[in-house]
Amino acid sequence: MPKLVDHDERRAQIIDALLRAAAATGLHAVTMRSVAVEAGISVRLVQYYFDTKEQLLLATMERLAVRMGERVRERVRTAGASPAPREIVEAVLLEAVPTDEESRTFHLVYTEYAVLSVTDPALGGKAFLAAPDEMEAFLVAQLAAAQQAGGADPLLDARQEAVVLLAVSAGLGLSVLLGQRTAADAGAVLHYHLGRLFPDPGSGTGG
Known part of the structure; x- marks a missing residue:
């Protein structure tokens, strides 16, 4: 048989x-x-x-998006049963930093795909932008939750800060790919910046 x-x-x-x-x-x-x-x-x-190759590339991006979501959830689980908004945000942003072979491949392919999609309409469009838009909305919700809980400055513009965070994490990820800095250095920069958004009430300085 x-x-x-x-x-x-x-x-x-x-x-x-x-x-x-x-x-x-x-x-x-x-x-x-x-x-x-x-x-x-x-x-x-x-x-x-x-x-076509375009169909294969689109399917690959969908698979990478699913795997990235799994990796983010794994990071969040390591933060404990009830992670704070800052811990969740940090887990999400750290996935933009290539820290192992799998994430390096993900970011290399994603970055190349993004560049190719600029000149190939078959690779771009709303579907390709859906994941970044969803990530932005997710970060906005986490920042707003932190503000409501008193863990972040209530005067901050959550949406603008979410855009900045995504830009910072993407730039750091690219700098790691290029060998400009290590993954540990990029993580330290993210940690520093998040300390300004989510100050530690016990320290009086944040970080």
Whole structure:
């Protein structure tokens, strides 16, 4: 009796192959053939699941978004049963810093995809912007919760601060990719900045 094919598993296999190829040569150099070689399958089989490279790239970004969400939740769980808004915000922002091989691949591929989407309408659009918009809204909610609980300055503009936080974390992540600073240094910068937004009432200075 022939073995039944798990189509979700096969799609994941192809996406993982693309990620490995992109981490080694850059997303711009990835082709359907190079993905097939990396996955150890035929080009025709890759095309059976993904008609075009654009479809494969979009599916890859969706998979990365899911995995990033899982990593954020793992970070939040390590903060305890009832993490404070600052701990949640810090966990989210630290995922923008490449700290291991998986997160390095994620940020490398995401950054390259963002650049490619500027000149390729098939890769951009509202779907690509949905995740950053959701992250911004999430941070706004956490900052507002901290303000209501007295853990952050009530005069702060939560939305503007959320935009700044995302810009800072993205810039730090890129600087780590480029080797300008270490992941530990980037984490220290984030920790310092969050100390200004969420001052420690016992210290009188924040941080």
